[in-house]
Amino acid sequence: MGKQKWALYWAASCGGCEIAVLDVNEKILDIAAAADIVLWPCAMDFKYDDVRAMADRSIDVCLFNGAIRSSEQEEIARLLRAKSRVMVAFGSCACTGGIPGLANLTTKDEILDRVYIEAQSVVGNGHPVFPQPHTRVAEGDLELPVLYEEVSKLSQVIPVDYYLPGCPPTPDLIMTAVNAIATGQLPPPGAVIAGEKTLCDVCPRVKQEKKITRIYRPHQIIPEPQKCLLEQGLICCGPATREGCGAQCIQANMPCRGCFGPPAGVIDQGAKLVSAVASIYEGDTPESVAAMLEEIVDPAGTFYRYGMADSLLKRKRVGTAGK
Numbered sequence: 001m002g003k004q005k006w007a008l009y010w011a012a013s014c015g016g017c018e019i020a021v022l023d024v025n026e027k028i029l030d031i032a033a034a035a036d037i038v039l040w041p042c043a044m045d046f047k048y049d050d051v052r053a054m055a056d057r058s059i060d061v062c063l064f065n066g067a068i069r070s071s072e073q074e075e076i077a078r079l080l081r082a083k084s085r086v087m088v089a090f091g092s093c094a095c096t097g098g099i100p101g102l103a104n105l106t107t108k109d110e111i112l113d114r115v116y117i118e119a120q121s122v123v124g125n126g127h128p129v130f131p132q133p134h135t136r137v138a139e140g141d142l143e144l145p146v147l148y149e150e151v152s153k154l155s156q157v158i159p160v161d162y163y164l165p166g167c168p169p170t171p172d173l174i175m176t177a178v179n180a181i182a183t184g185q186l187p188p189p190g191a192v193i194a195g196e197k198t199l200c201d202v203c204p205r206v207k208q209e210k211k212i213t214r215i216y217r218p219h220q221i222i223p224e225p226q227k228c229l230l231e232q233g234l235i236c237c238g239p240a241t242r243e244g245c246g247a248q249c250i251q252a253n254m255p256c257r258g259c260f261g262p263p264a265g266v267i268d269q270g271a272k273l274v275s276a277v278a279s280i281y282e283g284d285t286p287e288s289v290a291a292m293l294e295e296i297v298d299p300a301g302t303f304y305r306y307g308m309a310d311s312l313l314k315r316k317r318v319g320t321a322g323k
Contacts, residue, residue: 004060007039011066011073012100017091020168034182072145081158097309104315167259194244211282215295240272270303
């Protein structure tokens with residue numbers, strides 16, 4: 001059996017998933033032995049026309065990281081889906097929308113106003129110039145991708161075969177996926193290549209199921225290293241997050257932020273986490289509830305940090321005049 005052909009691509013992301021591929025260290029040689037990379041814009045010079053010229057389904061596996069929020073990203077996602085036999089949503093942004101999905105809490109116009117009118121770096125620069133899809137210059141027509149109103153996870157745009165979560169995926173999980181792909185031992189389509197339980201189920205910290213009377217931000221206290229972080233008043237996303245990361249943040253005495261997405265059976269990760277926090281907060285008076293809400297400085301960014309695009313909410317409502 002000859003070497004497989006792999007493609008790696010990034011869309012709306014920070015680039016951390018690209019670096020994570022290199023975090024496997026010397027095992028990168030195993031990847032090189034198993035596959036030829038036919039597309040990896042982050043590392044090598046490839047052109048879209050090169051991909052368009054490939055036969056459909058000629059790419060064995062595409063590791064696609066990043067959410068979709070522009071016309072270019074959607075175009076290439078659809079192109080790579082047509083050219084690839086197996087499509088893997090690689091990392092939190094592709095799996096659930098990730099940090100870019102928080103842009104759904106505002107609108108495209110508000111984002112552009114902030115960047116081109118309100119930002120200190122542009123104040124006083126005269127009439128703002130917004131990016132245009134087409135601009136005619138002496139040398140010809142310049143084209144920019146269209147910025148979409150809504151950020152989408154990959155599976156909301158194209159069919160996805162497998163999901164490899166994490167911000168970024170851990171080297172161990174990457175190699176698990178690589179070995180499964182190389183040996184043809186992949187799980188059934190639609191599977192998430194990670195654990196099945198919640199992070200709470202495998203967390204080594206001591207849980208006593210006590211109530212809390214206050215919620216802290218991570219910089220406000222130094223937590224006890226062996227005790228459940230949630231029971232110390234720190235919002236830990238473990239009750240609503242899939243395990244498989246090795247509890248790396250928790251072992252560093254920091255609460256889970258939820259980057260592995262919801263476990264099986266959970267439709268809305270944020271709603272599940274709200275329920276978990278509410279169940280241990282002491283007090284059911286209007287005053288105590290108001291106090292709790294004040295202590296959670298950024299509710300949307302806390303409960304939906306990685307999953308806004310994947311949530312029941314999806315985005316801020318727009319165009320509701322008269323409704």
